[in-house]
Each structure stands twice: as structure tokens, then as C-alpha cells.
Amino acid sequence: MSESTSRPRVSARLAAIAESATLAVDAKAKALKAAGRPVIGFGAGEPDFPTPGYIVDAAVAAAKDPVNHRYTPAAGLPALREAVAAKTLRDSGYEVSPGSVLVTNGGKQAVYQAFAAILDPGDEVLLPAPYWTTYPEAISLTGARPVEVFAGVEQGYLVTVEQLEAARTPQTKALLFCSPSNPTGAVYSPEQTAEIGRWALEHGIWVITDEIYEHLTYDHAVFTPIVRVVPELADTTIVLNGVAKTYAMTGWRVGWMIGPADVIKAATNLQSHLTSNVANVSQRAAIAALSGDLAAVEQMRTAFDRRRRTMVEMLAAIDGVQIPAPQGAFYAYPSVEGLIGRTVRGVTIGSSADLAAVILDEAEVAVVPGEAFGPSGYLRLSYALSDDDLVEGVGRIQKLLAEAE
Incomplete structure (x- = not known):
């Protein structure tokens, strides 16, 4: 042989x-x-x-426009980055620059690129469990190690700061935060979100917050953007989101990440070699989605x-x-x-x-x-x-x- x-x-x-x-x-x-x-x-x-009809109509019109038949910037159409910034102000209550937005091929690409942008081999990421199945795989691909922090049914699947602190080590680089949660449907209260955010800030821990289910809450639960309640976290937080769940657009493959300029630049460089720009027709559809009302x-x-x-x-x-x-x-x-x-x-x-x-x-x-x-x-x-x-x-x-x- x-x-x-x-x-x-x-x-x-x-x-x-x-x-x-x-x-x-x-x-x-x-x-x-x-x-x-x-x-x-x-x-x-x-x-x-x-997918709502007005979004599909925008895609049909985009497909007929030759401008969408060519390469566009890897970071996303400027109009879509602006729409994401405007939507963040409308829905999350704080301002971001369009330049801090990177449009990705669905939320999964944003997840992977967020971890890839800040993690090195030997780093640890605190991963509240139960967790979405892709998180640990994306973390491990960077050479970092996911550290599970489990909250069971008796806690309503919500981890506490005490649990996070017990799992923290000198190698802890980041915390994955997902509320509303996949797979549990758990939603952290504004007070719980703020407490976790302040803890992360105190210990210099990055927060990667997945907000893709932001519009799907029930009873008295409310979605709480962690950067809104702890604004000082903005420089060490990456926000992940997309149109898939909110607008029934899973097949259109449009997500995004929002973060500090150096992180977004690094992730954009990576994406330029991985996939280049997201399909322009899908981006035009996403502009229509984010610019419309929420009826x-x-x-x-x-x-x-x-x-x-x-x-x-x-x-x-x-x-x-x-x-x-x-x-x-x-x-x-x-x-x-x-x-x-x-x-x-x-x-x-x-x-x-x-x-x-x-x-x-x-x-x-x-x-x-x-x-x-x-x-x-x-x-x-x-x-x-x-x-x-x-x-x-x-x-x-x-x-x-x-x-x-």
C-alpha cells in the first residue's frame, strides 16, 4: 500500500x-x-x-433586472445593509452602522463566521444547553472547545449567571446566547438578559447572540436585545439574525451578522473566499421583507x-x-x-x-x-x-x- x-x-x-x-x-x-x-x-x-406575496413580487422584479445578474459586494448590497441597520433600530431599539453589517448565506453561515472570526484553538465557548445542534460543530471547527452549561426542565431551560460563572475558566473567550431559544422555546426575561450581559462585560467575555426568533414570543414574554440592555457590550458582541423564521424565508438563504468593525472586516474577508455575495435576487427579496410592515x-x-x-x-x-x-x-x-x-x-x-x-x-x-x-x-x-x-x-x-x- x-x-x-x-x-x-x-x-x-x-x-x-x-x-x-x-x-x-x-x-x-x-x-x-x-x-x-x-x-x-x-x-x-x-x-x-x-413567503408573503410582496416579498416574492420583489424577487420576481429583481430577477428581470440585469443589474442583479452580476457579482455584488461580498458584504452585501448596500441597500440591504442599510435595511438591516434600520430594522435593528426599529425592532431592537439601538443604532448600528450599515458598515457593521455582513449579509450571509442564511443564519448558519453567520453562526460559523462569527465563531471563526474571534476563536482560536484552545479557546472555550460557554454553550447553554439544550442548544441548537449546529453551535457545537461550528465552535469545534475553529479548534475551540464548547463547554456545555445545562439547564433542565426544572429551570425552564434557562441558565443562571451562577452556572456560567462556575463554568468560566481562563480559556473562556465567548458565550453563546440564544433567546428565544431553539430547541426549547425558552425566553430570558429583560432582567435575566441584563444580568448575563453585565456578567459577560465584567469578565471580558464575548457574546454571540442569536436573535433569529425575535418576533416569535407568546404570553407575556418579550424579546430583549442584550446590546440594548447592556450597551457597553457593543464592542464585544456579535448579533446573528436573518429573514428565515420571521418571514417564512428559510429557502431564500439570507442572514446577517452585526459586530465591531474589525470583526466584520475579518468575517467579510473569509466570506469573500467562501461564497462571495449572497444571491442578489434573495437580497432584493430581503430588502422588501425588512422594509415592509410586520402584519x-x-x-x-x-x-x-x-x-x-x-x-x-x-x-x-x-x-x-x-x-x-x-x-x-x-x-x-x-x-x-x-x-x-x-x-x-x-x-x-x-x-x-x-x-x-x-x-x-x-x-x-x-x-x-x-x-x-x-x-x-x-x-x-x-x-x-x-x-x-x-x-x-x-x-x-x-x-x-x-x-x-
Whole structure:
């Protein structure tokens, strides 16, 4: 065997990356459905609504304009960067310069580039858990280490400053902050957000704040931009956002990051070699989205709220399930620890991954197990699907788990 053939074919860096569990579950559900099975999927984190018509119209017009058929600046169309700055003032209550905005190919690119811009091998990032499945992978790709800080159902999935302080070391470089949260739907109060922000400021810790679910809050919960309540953090904070969730534009792939000039310049340099500019037609659509009113967004939020209440009520009726009412995003994150060790149709449940597999095989319902987001013992169900499918799907889960022994 030659020396070249004895070496690994795939780099250790990429071989260590786990497939996105949420996308994997969604793909499996769609494949089963295409094969004729009546699978209902609760896996994907995407609105089931079409993109509002006025946004689509802007894209159609843009596609016909030859100016959009060419390369444009890697950092984004100036008009879109200006629209992001104006939207930040409108929705978050503080001013940013268009020059501090970098438009990215969806929120995921913003996540990766934010970590890549500030982290070096040996750095540590405090990662409140349960967490979105992409965060630890993006951190690890930089050579830094994610440090999980877990808050369970008894805390409403909200970490405390005391927990963060206990996990802090001399290697701590950054904190990932996500409110409203994917996967739990938890929302930090203004007081909790300010306390965490002041703690980060005191210890010189960067904050990477993912605000993509900012417009999806329920009951008395409110979205609190961490830079608004602790303005001094602006020089050590990177804000991540995008149009995907708010405007039902997951497939358009437009996100952005806002941060200090040196960080945005570094991330722009990286993006210039990775992807160059975001598709111009999508950028023009995003300008229309951000420049319009939020009426369509409110209609979607009202539907999500209705589905949320239905899902929580139905899940809470299952023996062995605990479910704090999610206050934001469009996910429920029930604890199923009470079902671990029990038997369902001859299968002994040893983990939430086992339970998710049984639910898919026996009830033909796709859910994402907690292992994708941190510790076992939980499931994530998206309620971004039709009311009828939601009731049918959770009803199947109820019927199946009523057999647990």
C-alpha cells in the first residue's frame, strides 16, 4: 500500500462533524412520506407558510433586472445593509452602522463566521444547553472547545449567571446566547438578559447572540436585545439574525451578522473566499421583507401561538412527560425522562433516541431526540405545521405511549 493510500481520505476536521440531526430527521420523514407512508414530521424548524406575496413580487422584479445578474459586494448590497441597520433600530431599539453589517448565506453561515472570526484553538465557548445542534460543530471547527452549561426542565431551560460563572475558566473567550431559544422555546426575561450581559462585560467575555426568533414570543414574554440592555457590550458582541423564521424565508438563504468593525472586516474577508455575495435576487427579496410592515409576521405568530397551546395541552396529558410551556420560537421541548426504562410494544426505552425511533416506527411520527441538543431525556417537536397534522401527530404519540409499561 502506498503512503498516500494509507492516509485518511477525509480530513479529521470534517470527519469529526456530526450530520445535522434536525435535517436528518426531516429528510427521513420526507423520504418515508414519498414512499407512501403517512408520516407526520415534527422535525424541521421552518414555517409552513408561504413567503408573503410582496416579498416574492420583489424577487420576481429583481430577477428581470440585469443589474442583479452580476457579482455584488461580498458584504452585501448596500441597500440591504442599510435595511438591516434600520430594522435593528426599529425592532431592537439601538443604532448600528450599515458598515457593521455582513449579509450571509442564511443564519448558519453567520453562526460559523462569527465563531471563526474571534476563536482560536484552545479557546472555550460557554454553550447553554439544550442548544441548537449546529453551535457545537461550528465552535469545534475553529479548534475551540464548547463547554456545555445545562439547564433542565426544572429551570425552564434557562441558565443562571451562577452556572456560567462556575463554568468560566481562563480559556473562556465567548458565550453563546440564544433567546428565544431553539430547541426549547425558552425566553430570558429583560432582567435575566441584563444580568448575563453585565456578567459577560465584567469578565471580558464575548457574546454571540442569536436573535433569529425575535418576533416569535407568546404570553407575556418579550424579546430583549442584550446590546440594548447592556450597551457597553457593543464592542464585544456579535448579533446573528436573518429573514428565515420571521418571514417564512428559510429557502431564500439570507442572514446577517452585526459586530465591531474589525470583526466584520475579518468575517467579510473569509466570506469573500467562501461564497462571495449572497444571491442578489434573495437580497432584493430581503430588502422588501425588512422594509415592509410586520402584519404578515403577526398573522403567522398568531397561528403559531394557537398551535403551541394545543401541543402543550396534548403533550402534558401523556403520562411520564413534563412540558414547560414554550414562550418563544416554534418548538416544544418536553422531558420524557419519566418514560426511560419503560417498554413500548416490546421495546425497552433506554434513551430519548430510542423513544424517537419507536415513535417513528410505530406511530409514523418524526420527532428529534434530545441527544441532538445536549443530554438525553427530551424530545423536540416543531409546531410549525398545520393544525390538523399537529393534532393527528400528537394524537398518535398519545395513543402509542398510553401502551408504555
